[in-house]
Amino acid sequence: MTEEPALLVQGLTxxxxxxQALRGVDLEVQRGEIFGYLGxxxxxxxxxxxxxxxxxxxxSGTIRLLGIDxxxxxxxxxxxxxxxxxxxxxxxxxSVEGALRYFIALHGNRVDWSHVLRLAERLELDLKPVIKNxxxxxxxxxxxVQALMHRPQLxxxxxxxxxxxxxxxxxxxxxxxxxxxxxxxxxxxxxIMSEVEAxxxxxxxxxxxxxxxxxETESLIRRALxxxxxxxxxxxxxxxxxxxxxxxxxxQGDGESxxxxxxxxxxxxxxxxxxxxxxxxxxxxxxxxxxFLEYYENKAQEG
Amino acid sequence: xxxxxxxxxxxxxxxIWGWGIGLAxxxxxxxxxxxxxxxxAEYLNALKDIYPKELMAFFGDIEKFLTPEGxxxxxxxxxxxLVLGIFAILTGSGLLVSDEENGTLDLILAYPISRxxxxxxxxxxxxxxxxxxxxxxWLGLVIPMQWIEIDLTWAEIALPMVALGVQLLLFGNxxxxxxxxxxxxxxxxxxxxMLLVASFFITGFAKLNEDLEPIxxxxxxxxYQPQEAFHGLNGAWMLGLGxxxxxxxxxxxxxxxxxxxxxxxxxxxxxxxxRK
Numbered sequence: 272m273t274e275e276p277a278l279l280v281q282g283l284t285x286x287x288x289x290x291q292a293l294r295g296v297d298l299e300v301q302r303g304e305i306f307g308y309l310g311x312x313x314x315x316x317x318x319x320x321x322x323x324x325x326x327x328x329x330x331s332g333t334i335r336l337l338g339i340d341x342x343x344x345x346x347x348x349x350x351x352x353x354x355x356x357x358x359x360x361x362x363x364x365x366s367v368e369g370a371l372r373y374f375i376a377l378h379g380n381r382v383d384w385s386h387v388l389r390l391a392e393r394l395e396l397d398l399k400p401v402i403k404n405x406x407x408x409x410x411x412x413x414x415x416v417q418a419l420m421h422r423p424q425l426x427x428x429x430x431x432x433x434x435x436x437x438x439x440x441x442x443x444x445x446x447x448x449x450x451x452x453x454x455x456x457x458x459x460x461x462x463i464m465s466e467v468e469a470x471x472x473x474x475x476x477x478x479x480x481x482x483x484x485x486x487e488t489e490s491l492i493r494r495a496l497x498x499x500x501x502x503x504x505x506x507x508x509x510x511x512x513x514x515x516x517x518x519x520x521x522x523q524g525d526g527e528s529x530x531x532x533x534x535x536x537x538x539x540x541x542x543x544x545x546x547x548x549x550x551x552x553x554x555x556x557x558x559x560x561x562x563f564l565e566y567y568e569n570k571a572q573e574g
Numbered sequence: 575x576x577x578x579x580x581x582x583x584x585x586x587x588x589x590i591w592g593w594g595i596g597l598a599x600x601x602x603x604x605x606x607x608x609x610x611x612x613x614x615a616e617y618l619n620a621l622k623d624i625y626p627k628e629l630m631a632f633f634g635d636i637e638k639f640l641t642p643e644g645x646x647x648x649x650x651x652x653x654x655x656l657v658l659g660i661f662a663i664l665t666g667s668g669l670l671v672s673d674e675e676n677g678t679l680d681l682i683l684a685y686p687i688s689r690x691x692x693x694x695x696x697x698x699x700x701x702x703x704x705x706x707x708x709x710x711x712w713l714g715l716v717i718p719m720q721w722i723e724i725d726l727t728w729a730e731i732a733l734p735m736v737a738l739g740v741q742l743l744l745f746g747n748x749x750x751x752x753x754x755x756x757x758x759x760x761x762x763x764x765x766x767x768m769l770l771v772a773s774f775f776i777t778g779f780a781k782l783n784e785d786l787e788p789i790x791x792x793x794x795x796x797x798y799q800p801q802e803a804f805h806g807l808n809g810a811w812m813l814g815l816g817x818x819x820x821x822x823x824x825x826x827x828x829x830x831x832x833x834x835x836x837x838x839x840x841x842x843x844x845x846x847x848x849r850k
Contacts, residue, residue, distance in 0.1 A: 317837075324684050327834040346686045354684035358837050360677030362585075376577040377685035417681075 275338035277302045277425050277456035278323070283332035285318055285480075292318040293329070294480040300458055300473075302337075305451050307471030307488065308460040309563055315480040316460040317357045320429050324354055337425055350378075353423035357430050357460070359414040363403035367391075367413055370402060374417045382421045390416045393442055407434040415443055419450065426450055428459035432466060444470050464563055468492070476563060491562055498555045499531040499540065504548040511546075515539045578687065578695025579702075586665065586703045593661050594710030601714025604649050605722055612640055642724045643804040646715065651734045651800035654711075655741045659770045662704060666746030667763040669696045670826075671753040674836050683835055693830050697750075697823065704742050708735045726804065734803040740815045744794050745770050747822035754829040770795075794818070 278300040285293040293315045300306040310316050321327045323334055325341040325348070334341055341348040361370050371391075375382040391398060396412040405413075411434050418426060431447070432440040440463075447457050447470055461467050467474060468488060476484040484491070498521070506526030512518055517534035527550075533540055537554065544552065583590075619640075638644025670693070673679040683692065712735050716728045745766060753762035773793040780790035790796045797811040 321680075321835075321837075326680060326683055328832070346688050349684060350686040352684070354681070356680050356684070356837070358677060359681065361681065362678055373577075373581060374685065376581075377682065377687055379686065414681075 274302060275335065276300060277304065277337055278306075278458055279333075279335040280319070280323070281333045283319065283322060283334065284330045285315075285322060285327065286330055292480055293322070293332075296332070296477070296480070296482055298475060298482065298485070300456060302456050303451060303454060304473060305447060305457040305471050306459070307467035307474040308458060308477065309464070309467060309474055310460070310477035311462070314477045316477060317429055318480075319477070320354075320357075320427050320458075320460065323427060324349065324352065350421075351424045353418035353421065353426045353428075355414045355418040355426075355428045355431055357433075359410055361402050361410065361413060363401070365402050366398070367396065367400055367402065367405070367409075368398040370413060371398070371417060371420070375420070378421050386422070387416060387420045390419055390446070393446070394439055408436060408439070411435055412439065415446070419446060422453070422455075424455055426455055426457045426459070428457065430461055431459055432461070432463060440466065496532055496534050497537075499533055499537075500528070500551075500553040500555075501531060501544065501549065502528045502551040504550045507547050511543050512540065515543055575687075575691040575695040575698075578692050579699050582669075582696045582699035583702055586699060589661060589665065590703050590706050593658065594707045597658070597707065598710040598714030601650065601711055602718050604646070605715055605718040605724065607649075608642065608645055608724055609722055611645065638801065642726045643730075643801055646726075646731070647734070647801035647804075650715070651738060651803075654738050654800075655745075655795055655798060656770065656774055658704075658707065658738065658742055659745050660767070661707065662742040662746035663749040663763050663766045663770065665700050665703065666749035667753040667759045667766060669700055669750050669753070670830060671759040671762070675759055677837055679835055680837055689831055690827070693827050700746060700750075701743070704739060704746065708739050708742075711735065730804045733805075733807055734800055736807060737799045737803040737812070740812055740819070741794060741798050744815050744819040744822070747819045747826065751822040751826040751829070754826050754833065 276299050278298060280296055280298040283293050283296040284291070296315065296319055298319075308316050308319070318327065322329045323336060323341060325345045328342070336348050337351055339348050339351075362373075365373065371387055375384070375387070388398075390396075391412075394412040394415060396409065396416060400409075402410065402413070411432075415431060418428060418431075426447070428447075432443050435443060444466055447459070451457055457470075459467075459471075471488050473485065473487050474491060475482050504527075509520060509523065509529060512529070512531065513520055516539070518540055519532045519534075521530040521532050523529050531540070533554075639648055670679070673682065683689065712728075712732055715731050719726075719728070748769065749762055749766035752765055753759050756762045756765065773795040776786060776790050776793045777795040777798075780786040780793075780796070794815060797808070797815055799808060799811070802808070
């Protein structure tokens with residue numbers, strides 16, 4: 272029997288009054304995958320995640336987490352899921368330890384306290400202070416510990432590194448990678464493209480409540496537009512380059528240099544350049560951030 | 575549910591101690607004053623003729639002021655629904671929605687706990703807190719009976735507590751229901767409070783003006799027995815009030831099951847029961 276995906280969403284719609292937050296979202300995340308969910312504020316990332324946990328009820332569509340319907344069997348799903356909300360609020364009168372012990376009690380005391388201590392130590396989280404005296408970053412660390420402490424099979428993380436310093440951000444990404452190595456699936460939303468690029472195997476881009484792209488992170492970057500700055504030993508005829516499908520001349524200097532935009536694979540361009548008196552070639556690989564922005568800028572014009 | 579119950583009761587402990595000890599001390603003081611009052615019967619009889627009957631209508635049968643049940647009713651039980659009603663309304667209206675407004679419910683409901691268990695745990699904590707406060711009041715009334723001669727048994731004093739408790743449950747559950755219908759906890763508490771005060775005045779004025787009697791039948795405090803309860807509760811009234819409290823509680827339960835949990839802040843006027 273084939274194992275069901277860790278996360279399966281089909282035709283998910285959700286409206287808040289007249290505002291349509293989700294307009295038919297389809298997603299499939301395989302078990303053991305790290306999946307990045309990208310989109311600007313208000314695109315529908317948080318609404319999707321909150322529907323997954325049955326915190327809000329979709330207008331239509333189906334959801335299965337680890338093969339379970341969260342609306343009909345919410346408790347079963349939540350036993351297997353670790354959740355970090357985008358806006359984390361914890362009773363401010365708790366101490367850090369008090370809050371974590373309360374969360375453990377909500378898990379039916381089935382959490383190994385020494386594992387909690389290890390996580391806290393790795394994130395440099397002091398357990399003594401009262402939560403109302405903590406900075407945003409330290410509260411976020413509590414959020415991460417509570418999401419990971421019961422070794423969930425599926426992690427739903429909404430902006431996990433928000434407000435953390437770079438060292439702790441890196442540690443959180445390590446924890447995410449380790450969770451995957453231990454068999455967990457990670458579904459996380461983020462604004463920080465570099466971290467998505469660093470850990471996510473696949474990404475989905477959501478725009479105005481619709482998924483506009485689902486792809487492997489690598490291939491998304493590979494097939495995106497990139498720029499090539501070419502210098503020649505002497506002025507050359509650029510027509511062979513212009514004739515290559517997907518290649519566009521952006522600017523042309525004195526005939527000895529040219530800035531090209533390349534869509535897709537570089538192979539044809541490199542072959543053409545090999546027949547020319549090439550002096551220097553610099554290519555710029557776009558970051559996920561540039562691709563993301565491109566999606567938004569281009570699609571917004573189309574929309 | 576046990577964890578939710580324990581945690582909620584822990585959060586209510588300030589209110590329990592504050593209201594409980596405060597009212598227990600007041601009760602001790604009042605019972606201790608009974609003998610000096612009773613020994614001044616002729617002055618008090620003269621005094622009660624001076625008080626306007628409009629005022630006395632709110633405090634029960636003034637003719638029985640010098641009886642133990644009349645004294646306790648006028649000095650304590652007659653206005654307790656208003657005093658402890660504040661606790662019941664504030665606790666009921668905040669039972670679920672407070673955590674939603676401060677954003678903590680989002681995380682709690684991501685844990686393996688059903689909405690029914692969360693509702694049940696918190697509702698039981700509210701019930702327990704109310705009963706503990708009433709127990710403090712009862713103790714405050716019965717402890718001075720060790721040194722004050724008062725012709726009432728401990729059980730007889732417990733009966734008006736039951737009548738009071740049912741009123742508190744009714745208004746607490748009304749506030750809980752309204753908190754899930756109205757946009758905010760603040761508005762639910764305010765509306766329930768206004769209904770409580772209106773009920774108090776309508777019931778009192780109906781004793782002076784017969785025209786108000788049909789309206790007063792809709793008022794929960796019309797069925798409150800601060801004085802008569804010492805010698806037996808009106809079972810039908812108790813059942814009716816209890817049933818009304820349960821209806822509000824069940825409606826609140828139903829609304830909570832269907833509710834979209836907010837991330838924080840107050841909500842809007844959208845009708846939550848129309849959601850899927």
